[in-house]
Amino acid sequence: MIMHYVTIEERFTRLRHRMTDDGVDLLVFGPGTYVEWLLGFHPYPDERLSLLLVGRQQAMFVMPALNAADTQERSDLPLVTWTDAQGPAYALQTALAATCTLNAPLCVGLDEAMRTDFALTVLDRLPGANVVMARDVAGTVRMVKDQEEYRLLKENAAIADRAMLHAMATIRPGMTEAEVAEGITSAFVAEGARIKFAIVAAGQNGALPHHHTGAAVLSSGDAIVIDIGARRDGYCSDITRMAVLDHKPQGYADIHAIVEAAVQAALKAARPGVPASSVDRAAREVIEHAGYGQYFVHRTGHGLGMEGHEGPFITETSETILEAGMVFSIEPGIYLPGRFGIRLEEIVFLREDGPEILSCLPRTPSVIATVNPSITHNY
Template sequence: MPHGTHSADARIARLRETMAARDVDLVALAPGAHMHWLLGWHPHPDERATFVLVGREAAAVVVPSVNAEDMRAHADLPCFTWKDEDGPGRALAEALDACGAGPGDRLSLDETARADAALALLRALGSLDCGFASETVGALRAIKDADEIAALRRSAAVADAALLAGLDAMRPGMSERAVAAAIRDEFARNGVSGSFTLVAGGPNGAFPHHSTGDRALREGDAVVIDLGGPLAHFASDMTRMAILGDGPQGYAEVHAIVEEAVLAAMAAARPGVAAKAVDAAARGVIEKAGYGEFFVHRTGHGLGLEVHEPPYLTATSETILEPGMVFSIEPGIYLPGRFGIRLEDIVVLEEDGPRVLSALPRAVRRIG
């Protein structure tokens, strides 16, 4: 099936190269982002065991009979079907045999597979030599092709529009939830369902993963707005700041420190650099300013078909950054009882450094 500039056959060929390099005999993908990357489609994940199995020489699909027609329309692979009254055991065994897989083979298993389906597969394979598909398919997904990057740019543009809709609607007295609704409405107008929005006003901003609630925004608040959503399956994610009136005391100083941390991380992000070096660059700025204990999360995460995927920019990540990787840079400072500031951009890593997807500046928006 076509997916970007690649067919499923081409992606399977690339996957087999990675399998050979990593001494993997079989890859098993469940419905989700890994399968979508391979086929350009995946069925809705439910309790019925479904796998795309890729061996060194052959590939097959295990699918419940109720989903078989849909699967055949999207995957030009042998389908081994099973009915509810029979269970997936025989279909799994037949598919594994078709792939030339058996006991002693090293399996790369989709880390998002349901435990019951995964256990059934392991029993049918008769092997416990198992790693995760993050090491095979995940490694390939981490490097985006030109079509994927174009899709992520389009998704980022919709996120920009949603952020502006929230800022334009924001007024003192509005609840966090009402601002989030304005953002979700703009996402929906642009064809995005399943968007997420965090709106955290005043002291709520000191909680990095605050659950948007009914607190009314007040004059003097700093407001964290973190949002994103999938456009044609490709995610977006960004965080910007607003202040109502003059904002809280000390806001400008802290915002400037976080912005300096963003710029330091951008300068450190280069092909061949370890992800932990980017985290260290951002963290070093914040620690030097005396706010190290208030930067309580990693500097970034990858983004693509999922909003959080490799690479992860943590203090310990040895992942070597490569051109085509797409990830967030999002340092923050969170002051309990006062306010929080996070500035987040998604970047595409190019040969000469990162290029930001959003067209919106990171400067704070003043309301009123």
């Protein structure tokens, strides 16, 4: 697969091709990652109506006047401004007239992440419009990453690797989950990354896939799920690894081996041209055949890019056909209530010949010896 850096003009061209294919006349974005993906920045977000309208021929901002100068320094797109005294109604009507045909039936794609009042204000001006979600139009274009996006995701994966190694090097019995998470946050901040989440789930808390990291104290014999992610230069990281303090709890090795086999099966199934559901099925069958199907309670993966969760979603029912350039997680897990949980997560970049794992860390559990410090751990 030959990748290259995609310019702003190319992104608009790809987006408009998709709009034409899908019969979408207008896309409406609030300040956020869609605008950042298209233009490299997004306007200041607050309660004032601020939109990017993308029609098949013209794109235009509706912009509070106090933010106009900053936006004009960053973009050549035309904008229609409004002041607090005027209100946004005339500016919005002017921009809509410039970007779509108001007297014709319209299909409008709305940014699913923008403020509800923004969306309702637009729809009030477009009575009878057929509404779709931007994720089904722009989101599908964003799923295929270019060379620069790959570079940024690879860099973020390396930062996450180092934050994970920091956690493994400092974790000890007597610490709280929150203290481990604070150390992870500091490791990300030291590299200029903004923490998105740090799930540290010790012992039976690990059986809760989205456990809220808290005051639980780590003890010898705990299996610990560590799921972390941050964002630098507009792109995200996400990785999950397992740590064990001193010794593995009863049954841990067998469950870890099953989850590892599920990861490997999903990696083998992930190829361009196959439905995302087949990757989920490959992982799920391994766990089901081992008798733990009821304890695998979530999808196998999600896309990663400017958002921590974006398309493609690797689910049992997904009809998305995988393409080279897509980036997504493979993260099966088994969660045993009252005992422990095990999740192993890789972020992969899909190439023509299969997935490239972005992390460099092994998936073997880090057995952290604290009773006899001379014993080294797996990392």
